[in-house]
Amino acid sequence: MKASELQTVSIDLAERSYNIAIRGSLFDNPLSYAELPKAGAALIVTNTTVGPLYAQPLKKALAPQYAQVHTVVLPDGEEFKTWESLNLIFDALLSHACDRKTTLFALGGGVVGDMTGFAAASYMRGVPFVQVPTTLLAQVDSSVGGKTAINHPLGKNMIGAFYQPLKVVCDLDTLKTLPQRELSAGLAEVIKYGPIADMDFFAWIEANLGAIQARESAALAHIVKRSCEIKAWVVGQDEREAGLRAILNFGHTFGHAIEAGLGFGVWLHGEAVGCGMVMAAQLSARLGLVDAFFVNRLTQLIAKAGLPVKAPLLDVADNAGRYLSLMRVDKKAEAGEIKFVLIDKPGHAVVRGAPDDVVRQVIDAGCKE
Amino acid sequence: MKASELQTVSIDLAERSYNIAIRGSLFDNPLSYAELPKAGAALIVTNTTVGPLYAQPLKKALAPQYAQVHTVVLPDGEEFKTWESLNLIFDALLSHACDRKTTLFALGGGVVGDMTGFAAASYMRGVPFVQVPTTLLAQVDSSVGGKTAINHPLGKNMIGAFYQPLKVVCDLDTLKTLPQRELSAGLAEVIKYGPIADMDFFAWIEANLGAIQARESAALAHIVKRSCEIKAWVVGQDEREAGLRAILNFGHTFGHAIEAGLGFGVWLHGEAVGCGMVMAAQLSARLGLVDAFFVNRLTQLIAKAGLPVKAPLLDVADNAGRYLSLMRVDKKAEAGEIKFVLIDKPGHAVVRGAPDDVVRQVIDAGCKE
Incomplete structure (x- = not known):
């Protein structure tokens, strides 16, 4: 597989179907977003680690599509996957008078993706959103399949929704600067697909x-693509985890x-x-x-x-x-x-x-x- | 129309279809719940006004269907339609180790219904729920159509989900003891159906x-049934408010x-x-x-x-x-x-x-x- 070639994985869920695009140099390219419906406003949701690196280039890439692009920066870490952080997103949406067509962009890892997805599912009972995962874990797992959630002190991911994005943009270049510990954490979800499937x-x-x-590009491209394919195959058969999907756990x-x-x-x-x-x-x-x-x-x-x-x-x-x-x-x-x-x-x-x-x-x- | 006869309004939404049952002596009758799927646990969500009157009889009526019936009592009033109140429901669900089959019962007015529905939509990404509306407003409006939400300080019903109940049980007897001010408030939503439809x-x-x-039974039965019919007709054509449904506003x-x-x-x-x-x-x-x-x-x-x-x-x-x-x-x-x-x-x-x-x-x- 050539690392420079655009790879696409389709998630087949009837009217909620969407594509995952996989390659380097993707997230800051306006063409990655050109097929999305134009709207008056977009909101980039990111965190204190990823935001300083990628929020500005993403904002620039979204400019042709949205008249206004706002940004909200959440604290970084699983311990902040809480209602309080989620409410920062709602505060940003409401203070900018964002309407039902406002599109949310999740720029970061699994925590940002899960919270942005749940905010998109709940704001005005549902607005569109796009995943731009910047960690291996988010690219191979949490950005695929529409599970969104926040944690409750008594249990992980206890409050959330099944809600599908319009698109997932996996930019392999963002994995090049990922801390070693984050790369390893992502590999856990990659390895997982072996024993189960x-x-x-x-x-x-x-x-x-x-x-x-x-971090060789061809190797990264292969593990991201194959992981997404397997997950897409499972989720396509059981979107709401009535049975088969549980094996992903x-x-x-x-x-x-x-x-x-x-x-x-x-x-x-x-x-x-x-x-x-x-x-x-x-x-x-x-x-x-x-x-x-x-x-x-x-x-x-x-x-x-x-x-x-x-x-x-x-x-x-x-x-x-x-x-x-x-x-x-x-x-x-x-x-x-x-x-x-x-x-x-x-x-x-x-x-x-x-x-x-x-x-x-x-x-x-x-x-x- | 005989007031003693059971009236039924069907909400036709494909696999999310459900019925509204309308009559007196309904909410405390085990037969009202006999067709629901049995489960290990149910949670009655009510408020400080309605709970003391009706929670015990409902609990008794649910006993044949659920091994355990828990209750959570929320503060009463629109000003408590907040995340904090919603979290009391999640706390109750998690502290009782409630699973995905646990059924929530919304026993009260529109605020209880909206919050219980959103809690059911979000807990573990979705558990079943039943509406038992005890105010005129809830019987003719908020319990029909699957709109659930909480308020945000910057706007009403800004955070929520479209989520349909398994059933709605409208007991006309609960309207007999409704304070005059609440009856009038409900009449606003009844009158609404005239000019729009x-x-x-x-x-x-x-x-x-x-x-x-x-509060003559036959008159109450007629306004509840006709209001639900008109709303059902509108919602059946436009569940997610892409167009027509907005007239209900x-x-x-x-x-x-x-x-x-x-x-x-x-x-x-x-x-x-x-x-x-x-x-x-x-x-x-x-x-x-x-x-x-x-x-x-x-x-x-x-x-x-x-x-x-x-x-x-x-x-x-x-x-x-x-x-x-x-x-x-x-x-x-x-x-x-x-x-x-x-x-x-x-x-x-x-x-x-x-x-x-x-x-x-x-x-x-x-x-x-």
């Missing part, structure tokens, strides 16, 4: 991890407990998912679904990607109990029973419950020195 | 206002300015709409769309219903300017141009702009002693 892709990542970590049940238990923002979301995948694989093995070879292979790639593989201690007195109680408020839980995304053979996932005592063994083993 | 209905209300104000552009300008909760929503309809009719007349006879006829019925017909002063220095700036953040505004719902002949509405100076004349005339 495509072990050939998994093997490709194993073989090309060096090129990815060196591999590693997330344990991962969300880690994030909430340590406090949002202590571990990056991708770090929690990386460790959560190891735990979910171990649980799959303890239930006899996969063998130790698979668990080791997955654990090694996650570790090589620079991600934690050892579960953190959340509670000195009853650590496993704390994990379990945090997991019971997971959105997949039903009548208090935790639903885990498990691997029943490499490349295939299943959603099911597990006996508490087996889950406890996984947590206890994972937290031992 | 059905002048025969308008004439019926003129002829039967005494029976309505005496007759009186609301001026009305929202009054509510926001005086401070939410000073005038009831229906009072502001009553006065707003008079102003919108006057504007229609000044633009040559209707004659003075129609304006007088409408004004008289609104006054007889116990509603204000004289616009309040919002600003001593520049009252009309204050109205105009408040109306410019209306959701129907486009690129700063206010869109008014006007009557172009009795029984038919049109959405259009109007010159600022004519709008000023209406406001100045309406605020004179």
Whole structure:
């Protein structure tokens, strides 16, 4: 695949269908936005890290399309994925008297994307929005599929909407300056697609991890495109997570407990998912679904990607109990029973419950020195 | 129409279709809920006024359907239609570890319905909900059509979602104990359906206002059913307010300015709409769309219903300017141009702009002693 060629992934959702454009030199190019409906105003939503780098070039690129382009800058970090930050977006929209045709642009990582999407879903009961993800995690995961949300102190992503963007613009050049820790966090969601859907892709990542970590354009283009394709295939079949879509949450049940238990923002979301995948694989093995070879292979790639593989201690007195109680408020839980995304053979996932005592063994083993 | 007979109005919205049941002795009857999907938990959302009267009987009626029925009680009034109140619902849902199948019941007036609907739309990105409206306004207007929202200090209903309930249960007996002021406020939305859609209905209300104000069951049954039918007809053609649905906002552009300008909760929503309809009719007349006879006829019925017909002063220095700036953040505004719902002949509405100076004349005339 030539890195200089524009790649497109289509998300097929009837009248809510949209395209993901993937290449370098995209986000600051007016042509990337030329097919969007013209409107009186646009609002760029970004954060204190990304804004100083990219807000001005984006504003310039949007000028032919919108008479006025406003910007709102949110604090950076998962711990700010709150109502208070969301309200900064509403304040900006209302103080500029933005109408129903105003288009929101999410310029940043997954937190900016999730909050901008929920603001767009809710402002005047729905205005258009565009994702311009600048982190690997946002490009391969959170900008695809229309899940938007904010956190509640008692649980992650508990308040939100299914709401699709008009377009996603993945500019690979923005990944070149991404901090190493953010790149690793994004890789967790890339690696995820292997065990749940495509072990050939998994093997490709194993073989090309060096090129990815060196940020070679062709390697970045491949992982972004393939991840988006797999996610598009899943979401196209189950937009509102009635069934299949839940497999995208591999590693997330344990991962969300880690994030909430340590406090949002202590571990990056991708770090929690990386460790959560190891735990979910171990649980799959303890239930006899996969063998130790698979668990080791997955654990090694996650570790090589620079991600934690050892579960953190959340509670000195009853650590496993704390994990379990945090997991019971997971959105997949039903009548208090935790639903885990498990691997029943490499490349295939299943959603099911597990006996508490087996889950406890996984947590206890994972937290031992 | 026999008052003891169950009336049903169908809202036809493809897979989001639902029914409105209208009769006395409905809300506390388990049969009203027997067709709903069973689930582990339900949450009744009510307020400090309605809760003490009706929460226990509703809880009892829901017991066959839900293993656990929780209740959350919100402060009563439009001034509490805020994020803070909404968050009390999320706190209740999360502290009871409510899952995606938990059903919310909105037991109260329009404020409770709007907030419960938005909470249901947003909790875990969507859980089912049922409307049990206990005010005339909620029965004839806010519980039909799926508009949910909270207020923002800079504008009414600015943050929300289109989200349809599973069912609406209109118990006419709850109107028997409604304070007179609340009954009048509800009548504003009933009267509204005349000028925009059905002048025969308008004439019926003129002829039967005494029976309505005496809370005669047959009269209440007729106005609730006919109002829901007209709204259902409009919403069925335009669920997301792309065009026609905006006519339901007759009186609301001026009305929202009054509510926001005086401070939410000073005038009831229906009072502001009553006065707003008079102003919108006057504007229609000044633009040559209707004659003075129609304006007088409408004004008289609104006054007889116990509603204000004289616009309040919002600003001593520049009252009309204050109205105009408040109306410019209306959701129907486009690129700063206010869109008014006007009557172009009795029984038919049109959405259009109007010159600022004519709008000023209406406001100045309406605020004179």
